[in-house]
Amino acid sequence: MSGRTPRTYWAAGTAVLLALLFAAAATVAAANGDPGAPPRTAAPATPGLHSPDAGFARDMAVHHQQAVEMSFIVRDRTQDEAVRTLAFDIANTQANQRGMLLGWLDLWGLPKVVADEPPMSWMGASGGQGGHGDHAEHGAARPGALMPGMATKEELALLGSAEGRDAEVLFLQLMTDHHKGGVAMAEGCAQQCVTPVERALAQGMVDAQRSELTLMADMLGKRGAAPRG
Template sequence: MSRPVRPGRPGRPVPRTYWVAGTAVLLALLFAAAATVAAANGGGGSTGSGTPSRTEPRTPGLRSPDAGFARDMAVHHQQAVEMSFIVRDRTQDEAVRTLAYDIANTQANQRGMLLGWLDLWGLPKVVADEPPMSWMGASGGHGGHGAHEAGAGSGALMPGMATREELDRLGAASGRDAEVLFLQLMTDHHKGGVAMAEGCAQQCETPVEKALAQGMVDAQRSELTLMADMLKQRGAAPRG
């Protein structure tokens, strides 16, 4: 049986791992769009007389896991989008450029939804005195590989994020060197993102946000497998 061909790119077979990852990304985007509509409608419906039903979720508080995850993951996603745009201009490799496009497209959309929920809840997008990952409790202080002062959004420590020096290195690299560094940095980034999303899936109370977080976990795990394969094809490996 022939391998599937990516639409718009005739004659270019797509590795099965990439096809699975791309499907996961598409499903995450479709779910996220539905989740936003549900959140905008209150997530619970009404009794028919205009009175909210008893199943309608209450608005999350300022320090809730729901609000904390939305703020932190919005910052985390912002860097993934930045890295994806950087590598797009540093390589002509179709597989890496397509992966970068999918990550940027998915995470930019999800970031918009997270910030939109904060607006719907009447909550700020940045809380000056909020420690990084404080919504995760004791586990929030463990940033993982590459955690640093991000310099974006809240400027807080985030798990898996690249340092400014690493971003500068990515911007200065080209060809295979840029591909390998991007895949390594994004692998670290996804591992941190999965840990954060798992925290929300367990602790958040807003149903659509919990479900979106679980969708992030599933899609990013699939991409982690894909990136490990892509690194192996380039004679490299994840950093740790």
């Protein structure tokens, strides 16, 4: 597998980590009266229940969970080193990012599930802290799928029963669809979320998953297949 994918993950992860460390260091320095610390400013408002920040954290946590599930499934259905390595990278990266998203919800004192909130409704919210907002058009989810790009239960079952090349091709096609949906959602947060570290994480997702889309198209081509229409 091309080495660019792990490097992309490290770059995105490092950017977020540095942002978090800088914010923490600045906070401690200010609290200790460090003259070199940036001037104190009012703490940013905690994101609202239906804000883009909270909605993205909830929806992307669910989206990532399925990517992790598919990656673990294909790991046991093929011995191809390139596919298994890609699956490991996706599972490891998205599990870690999911933990960050859920951790922010805990930090904000917000629930991880809101019963009356349609998936991705936050992408139509106004002003970052508003109410439900109108559900913008972001491509309809296929019947049986929770969000655009996500696989159905039937597709997951098919992946779990496939072997060898068939499993590799189906995984790459399903993950290609999954990444396209994830990129659209992450772009929404990069534009609308007001929490700097969350925007940075979202942009890192966009960059990494776009790189992987190119990689997976190449891997499908080598197997005589192509992404689904």
